Amino acid sequence: MRLRRSLITVAGAAVAALALSACAGPSSDSAEDTSAAGAAEGFPVTVDHAFGETVIEDAPERVATWGWGATEAAVAVGVYPVAIAEQVWTVGAGNYLPWVEAAYEEAGEELPTLISDPEGGATVPYEQFIEAEPDLILAPYSGLTEEQYDTLSEIAPVVAYPEAPWTTPWDQTIRITAEALGRADDGEGVLQGITDGLAEQAAEHPEFAGTTFAGVWDGDGFVYVYTAADSRIEVLTELGLEVAPSVSELDTSDGGFFYELSYEQLDRLEADVIVSYHNTKEEAEAFLAKPELQAIPAVAAGRVAQVYDPVTVSSVSPPTALSFDWEGGLPTLVEAIAGAVQQ
Incomplete structure (x- = not known):
């Protein structure tokens, strides 16, 4: 998993990353x-x-x-x-x-x-x-x-x-x-x-206003936490959501877009909702059942919105000029967040 956009390596480090274009073929x-x-x-x-x-x-x-x-x-x-x-x-x-x-x-x-x-x-x-x-x-x-x-x-x-x-x-x-x-x-x-388009989605979900969230990717003995500097996080604030204060309070990245938070500190990651990113559906399900992750208050309360599989994760990590309306991407994440907020 790639970390830059997705979360970690971009090759496993996060999903969120590369996609592109610029001027048709030379003979066109x-x-x-x-x-x-x-x-x-x-x-x-x-x-x-x-x-x-x-x-x-x-x-x-x-x-x-x-x-x-x-x-x-x-x-x-x-x-x-x-x-x-x-x-x-x-x-x-x-x-x-x-x-x-x-x-x-x-x-x-x-x-x-x-x-x-x-x-x-x-x-x-x-x-x-x-x-x-x-x-x-x-x-x-x-x-x-x-x-x-x-x-x-x-x-x-x-x-x-x-x-x-x-x-x-x-x-x-x-x-x-x-x-x-x-x-x-x-x-x-x-x-x-x-x-x-984002304003329309925000209007459809007034419950997002003031709701705090944190975006994470599970590691081995720690979770990667995306900071407010990461575009996949910033775009969600356009919907009325707010980055949880605990994200910046625990930040050790020195201006980066993510940092590692040990399992021993997970109880300090306080947020109304957790948005978690995963390589597969199986990993997403394992995240919810993992005992160590129950230390995160929102996870224990079932307030988790999940995104899984490389294409879907990439479509929202962050969205690009062509993927905002991509079926299964941001619109689906918005609905997942709405479900988590209601828990």
Whole structure:
């Protein structure tokens, strides 16, 4: 399990992580129409990020993505990447995230090249980026190190995260991607649609207002607790939920998106509801029955909303521009939380 988005390793570390896109195939006329023509105004574009600033002189025609969410954000504003990071933990090597594949097929676009990423961003296959011949690499929600950023920048301009690895808010991932593509207005339109949808769900669940929660993934002798800096947690606050004060009180991550909490301290993780993420249904059921986890007050009281299986976990860890409405994803999690609140 991958930890960055999902919880732990991203290869088992959490689910939540990578998914992508940017400008159709090199021989596709429609690719030029959607990626260049519609985004020609407003260049050059300068994007500030954790490693400095990146200047994009002209509308990119061959976009590559790395990390999580940038592919979907690009597609949502009309740009189809030619190369994207594979999501091994989620769908296995050589496969596409279902919402990404569906978007390309519906648009009649050639599916992008998959860039190998078996370690959830720990290593970068520079040769594959070179072969893809990108004129822009988008990685606003990723784990790039400065060394990786510098090396990739020798291939093409790179847009990294604004502050820290794997902590870019879901809406900022969309906004940064749209800005880099010269489609800031389109990006705001996408965000408005998502925000309206979240507001509708919040209105349907007034019981969420003021309800505290904590997101966790069970480890071995400890649980991983997601901090408020994690996008999968932040998006739930859009529904009226509040991150439990105990999450920050116990936080040892020093600004990270998760931390380990030993079983001996579980009784201190006080929250109205626990949201737990799992690889399988069997693991989810085992979580509820595990004696040690009964020390968490909400678990003992049966107030637990669960998400399991790699694809479903990834769809909400965090949601992307294309997965907010994905069947079985966030809407199902919302209903699970509603059920837990009523316990």
